[in-house]
Amino acid sequence: MVPEDRKYAASHEWIKMDGDTALIGISAFAVTELSNGNEGDMVYCDLPEVGRVLATGETFGEIESVKAVGDLNAPVGGEVLEVNTSIEDHLEILCDDPWKAGWLIRIKPETTDWGHLLDAEAYEGTLAEQA
Amino acid sequence: MRLITTWGAAPEFNMGLDEALLLSPDAPPTLRLYSWSPDTLSLGYFQRFDSVPGAEQAGAIVRRITGGGAIHHVNELTFSLTAPLSYHLYRCPLPRSYERVHASITRALQHFGIAAAPAANQPLASDRADTGMCFHHSTPADLAWNGRKGVGSAQRRTGGRVLHHGSIKLGSSMLEGDIACLPLDGGEQDLARVLLKCFSADWDEEFVPGEPSESELARVELLGPRYTSTEFLHRR
Numbered sequence: 001m002v003p004e005d006r007k008y009a010a011s012h013e014w015i016k017m018d019g020d021t022a023l024i025g026i027s028a029f030a031v032t033e034l035s036n037g038n039e040g041d042m043v044y045c046d047l048p049e050v051g052r053v054l055a056t057g058e059t060f061g062e063i064e065s066v067k068a069v070g071d072l073n074a075p076v077g078g079e080v081l082e083v084n085t086s087i088e089d090h091l092e093i094l095c096d097d098p099w100k101a102g103w104l105i106r107i108k109p110e111t112t113d114w115g116h117l118l119d120a121e122a123y124e125g126t127l128a129e130q131a
Numbered sequence: 132m133r134l135i136t137t138w139g140a141a142p143e144f145n146m147g148l149d150e151a152l153l154l155s156p157d158a159p160p161t162l163r164l165y166s167w168s169p170d171t172l173s174l175g176y177f178q179r180f181d182s183v184p185g186a187e188q189a190g191a192i193v194r195r196i197t198g199g200g201a202i203h204h205v206n207e208l209t210f211s212l213t214a215p216l217s218y219h220l221y222r223c224p225l226p227r228s229y230e231r232v233h234a235s236i237t238r239a240l241q242h243f244g245i246a247a248a249p250a251a252n253q254p255l256a257s258d259r260a261d262t263g264m265c266f267h268h269s270t271p272a273d274l275a276w277n278g279r280k281g282v283g284s285a286q287r288r289t290g291g292r293v294l295h296h297g298s299i300k301l302g303s304s305m306l307e308g309d310i311a312c313l314p315l316d317g318g319e320q321d322l323a324r325v326l327l328k329c330f331s332a333d334w335d336e337e338f339v340p341g342e343p344s345e346s347e348l349a350r351v352e353l354l355g356p357r358y359t360s361t362e363f364l365h366r367r
Binding site for chain 2 (some may be wrong): 011033043044046054059062064065066068069071130
């Protein structure tokens with residue numbers, strides 16, 4: 001079950017309101033794909049500078065595991081207010097808690113109309129197709 | 132699937148074309164079989180330049196957009212497989228996509244009397260600390276024989292498309308000693324012919340020889356020079 005308190009992009013990023021800002025991370029499915037359940041398989045995560053303004057869908061970072069390098073895309077555009085720098089040095093956080101402690105960036109979203117994104121049920125449907 | 136073979140191509144061309152195929156949403160699924168001239172060391176995308184102490188011994192140096200360790204592209208068959216995520220080979224969990232490609236390579240190696248198998252979680256005799264070389268660092272999906280790594284792969288996934296890079300070793304080099312090799316009189320092109328048959332049979336795929344399109348070549352002109360630029364090589 002994926003959390004119902006957030007929205008999802010088909011490329012496996014999630015976004016969730018936190019006060020009047022929004023947190024962005026990647027789903028447990030994405031983490032498992034990259035790490036195969038092995039924390040040591042995660043190699044590197046490159047996150048943006050605070051202050052960068054992202055467009056919806058723009059690549060804001062990259063993540064590498066022993067299996068693949070993948071892009072991190074902004075589900076919603078906005079200014080980067082904060083970066084979870086602890087992730088860059090401790091990728092195991094992503095494996096342990098991708099939904100909460102493993103958030104990647106905090107943004108000031110340019111809109112709260114997230115109709116282009118998937119709700120939890122729809123996102124889970126896409127996962128079933130990829131299994 | 133389109134098949135593009137380029138023997139002895141320049142490093143900027145090889146890397147630029149692979150990126151062009153990855154970034155072109157309309158590009159057909161494409162298998163490239165290729166080799167390099169001059170011999171080239173490719174760094175992994177996130178790899179630190181100074182983590183490969185022997186890098187300068189290679190004829191040229193590039194940085195790949197796929198991850199992993201450095202590879203000395205000499206005495207090897209290099210391949211790239213670029214396709215949308217919806218392509219049947221990739222409609223599966225990521226580790227499975229490696230298994231599918233590597234199963235076909237295993238069959239091709241069998242043709243030459245080599246019994247390759249995934250390294251799994253066993254340490255290999257080719258594992259070395261501190262060389263920064265891909266073939267001196269094994270991961271479970273890598274193919275090994277004689278207790279050593281002989282096939283390495285890496286993927287880049289972007290924009291709903293996948294670039295799968297692979298190297299199959301025909302010989303060692305001064306930067307990649309004590310690895311598994313498939314010595315062939317006919318070199319990489321002998322292996323390429325057998326590999327193509329195995330890919331074709333296993334994937335129920337017809338490979339149609341082709342060339343890069345004009346727009347792809349134009350993109351190579353733009354993308355290629357970055358790969359040998361000081362800025363990109365020393366980005367980490």
